[in-house]
Amino acid sequence: MNIFNVRFWFAFAAIAILGACSDDDENPNEGGKDGYLIMTATEKWDAGYFTSYDDFPEGEVEKITDQSLQIGTAFGFRSFENWIFISSNAAGDAGVQKYSLREDGTLKDEGFLPTADYLQYLVVDKTHGYYLDINRSSINLQTFNPSTMERTGEVDLSSLVKEKIGDTDVEYQVIGQHTLAAKEGKLYAGITYGTITGQGFGDDIVDYIEFAVIDIATNTLQKTIKYEGLKSIGWGSSGNKMWTLGDDGALYFCSTGLRVGMATSSVIRIKAGETEFDDEWIIKATDYIGPSSIATVLVKDGTLYLELASEALLDDFSNLQDIIFDYYAIDIDTKEETKITGMPQHHYAWANEQAITEIDGDIYFWVRNLDDDIDGYYKLNENGTSATQVFNVEHDGFMWGFVKLDD
């Protein structure tokens, strides 16, 4: 065999060996480590990363590290203690995905419950959770165990099915698509009456908000409650659940005003010890600057923190993504607002579940303003009216959330 042949077969052997290389096995480390986590997207609506940090991020933060996981959809996430939940798996398939942190800070896949698109979910405690999967039912909610990430059953809500409301046919009815919230042993599930075309997104055929109230201990329907004059709470495709449980024990719900003209954006509540809406209390965006879209609230010490646009939002969304938002502190009783200073104006919170978040007793605000090279978090100062930047992610992408994972 001449030299040419030797080289040829050597090249073949090299390529064959290259092709035979196998993937590394999954690291078998146990999950459950505490830490901090940031979600970023490469572009606003693109794939992105979860990156964990051992210590509270400070100063300029490196966005992609050895502790990063690439994810196909980065559009907000939620957490429960030191678990992370997101509404799609790393490949981008719809469903309830749970992660935890390994000892080395990398993310561990803790289980996935696939669903149809536009799911909704709620983790009540370590062993109880609910989710909507319209592949199974658009009416009955599914129950699951967040520890094992296994479905455990179904809540029968079939008695709530309506064929007509007045003279109007109900083309599309879904329960839990936009809101699943819990307090004091009760689950509150939003009921949507929409159209086939709109699939329940901003196409409500009724002028009220209706929730099913379900007893969590028995998973049985107790009643339905209504709030007249508003349409839709929350927005099911967002990682942001758009409600909060205040330190006063009340549930506060955001009505975004999206696709209903922005003018009705509001915050309403169910007070502690109650299972009906508080008809006497509402925060309306139009009582302050004008039509806006309230998507994030936090309630602490009698103050409700939210963001409002500095100019009237237009119903064609043309200025919804402009850098025109400010944070405010509103006295829950007097409804007097105080603008939080020390921060530049920022982007709409939208899918960022942690746009206003509390960590170790302190309140943090997400500020994205790339004109000023800012995409980071500010901490509310002790005076309660100003905030100071804590960390910044220097990038051209999009931060969609920050959380402390703490068992």
Next chain:
Amino acid sequence: MLKAPCPNRIALFLIAILVIISSDSIAQTASLRGKVTDESGQPVQYMSVFIKQTSSGAVTDKDGDFRIDNLPHGQYDVTISGVGYTTQTLSVAVPSQPLSITLATSEEQLEEVTVEGKSETQIAREQPIKADVVDLKALSTQPASMVEVMNRSAGIRIRQTGGLGSTANLMLNGFQGSAIKYFKDDVPMDYLGAGYNYTLVPVNVLDRVEVYKGVLPTKLGADALGGCINLVTKKFYKRYAEASYEYASFNTHRASLNVFYPDTANHFYVGGEAFYNHSDNNYEVTVDITDPEKGNQFEDKVRLFHNRFTHYYGEIYGGITNTGWADDFRISLAGYHIDRENQHGSNMSQAFGASTSTQYSVIPSLRYKKAFAKGRLRFDQFLVANTIHTELVDTARGTYDWYGNFHPASSRRGEITTRGSMSDIGFSYFISRSNIALDVSPDHTLEWNVVHSRFSRKGSDPLGLTFATSGRDILSVPAYYNKTIVSMGLQSEFLEGRIVNNLIGKFYYSEIEATDGDFYGNEEVRDAYYTRWGIAEAVKFLTGERSFIRISAEATTRLPEPEEIFGDGNLKVSNFELKPERSFNTNLGYRFDSKRYSLEVNGFYRITRDGILNVPYNFLYNRHENVEHTKGPGLEADMTYNITEWLNVNGNFTYQEPRIFDTGNAEKEGSRQRNTPYFFANLGANFSRASVLGTRDRLQVYWYFTFVREYYLDYVPKDREPDGVLGLWGKAQFDASRVIPNQSTQTLGFTYKPLGDHLTFGFQCKNIFNKDVFDNFKLQNAGRSFHLKATYTIQ
């Protein structure tokens, strides 16, 4: 309706030139014309045609044609001779009808022909404009698909979303999708829909596939950004019939029939071709199964259960040839019908079990060829008008799991989408392609090419989207798309042919008109007009008797295709904001051929702006978008070595670095283009031996190995890429979960001709080690499969 575009005037102007020139050519002259073919009916080039009485003569061209002009009326002795063929002398009275001459091969000189003669394949390979020519004659008896055959070539990578009949995405020098254009016999083949393409046409129906990387020759008028594929059908000059049948794993049946009958005396011919493809495509895949009770997932190997594909194609044609008014006037009527079961969407997260698709069309076409002015002016016209009907049924009120079990869900009207579909859409085409070539001198040829396409879409879907305000079915509102591509080229030879130069200018025009819904659901008539210019230059230098260098550069445009803008009314949604792609491409190549081995090395560099790719959109959907600008070099090399007379080996590799730039995003800047393989290689060995079991038999055994380096579905920051040299090994330096892993497959097969060339049996085992192979969005393709094919030819 759209107005007639101004490029039509250009076409009229060109036709006027044609008429003016042709009026001069109709003068009475006594010329002798003819065609020389071999015993199989294939044209023979470089044959000497000599007239003893006048000592004049000619040499046959690539089509086997010759012409000798200015002959006084009378009787002549015409001698046809050439290497490898038995010399033949005829007595001919001039004027005469065109001659049809068949030469017998000469055994004594056959070896010489093999070495010195140039086949059409080789001639195409040596054009200044680089073309890889896949010679299908040599492969026609293998039970191989065109996709496999093309994937064995350097610089070409085709990814299919499944088995036979599934969607394919071809990549050339880093370009993919609609940046690549497809032709059948030099005519853009959009009008053939899914009925006739390189994934379905049996290899024995075609003569060859020309793969142009970069500059397109003038004759191929298209707005290709990165090359094109030209399927060249077999040409016959004598009676011919061929039939083949293949049976393979997954209940796959492929059959073809090709017949041709010429009547030289009466100047007409008739012929036809037909093929049939069917597969259950029920191969095994590893998928995530959702536990019906626990709701979570586990991996399992399942057999696809709703993936059947059936395809019929037939064409009959007839024509008049070698008359005073036409060298070839051909009328054709073709038709096809496709039935497809839809097993999954753009990924395999969800199984479908009831949805079906149908596509069909009847396609009348006409082709006219005529040479004027003593052959110096050649005219070629093609016309076609047809409607492609596509239907999608998605009415299952629930979902299927991967075991084929149905789970009713009252909230759903379809399994693919909750809305469901009963779409029925008609895509109407009219395409005119005119080509004029003029030899302005022996060394200079001018060529014009005008392709005008008119396209409209109209349909209905009772379950589909409606305009919110009017309630009208979106598909019921017609959409229009017109496109005109004008090319003008000059081919020149210098230094006795040692330098061949091509200079080509192009004009692109398209207009679109359709109705879209605004944010509130109001109907809004939208239109868009695109006008662009392009230029291409290609030159070839002979550096020796057996080697040459090729250099080419082009500034080109690719206009958005109708389906990219309109979507398909189903899983591919519309995007009216698309802009044309622009690209500047350069190529530099070297080729050397000898008896023992051949070597070809090509490098390219491209700068592409506003590249259009089909990307996932809202989970189950796709849509076309202008993705980031891309630039980067690439290198491909191909070598064939004849170790002995009966054994040769071939290897090639392609490495390309298309990276995005001007992203305005530091994280993405300089990243590799996502979902694009950047290194792949092939190896092959062929053993061929005659008289194995008998005196007239021949056995060929072959083996192929293909490797594709892992690549990523999302952008990986450049500083986090695998740290092996050129990224050829290692892993991304973070948990990059969206990865298409390394893939390597091997194919082994043989063909056996027991009694000469008439009957051939072929056997092949693909993916012999049953490796997992994937497509774009990590769709798993078939594992190991077995194929048996028989071919019978009558001449």
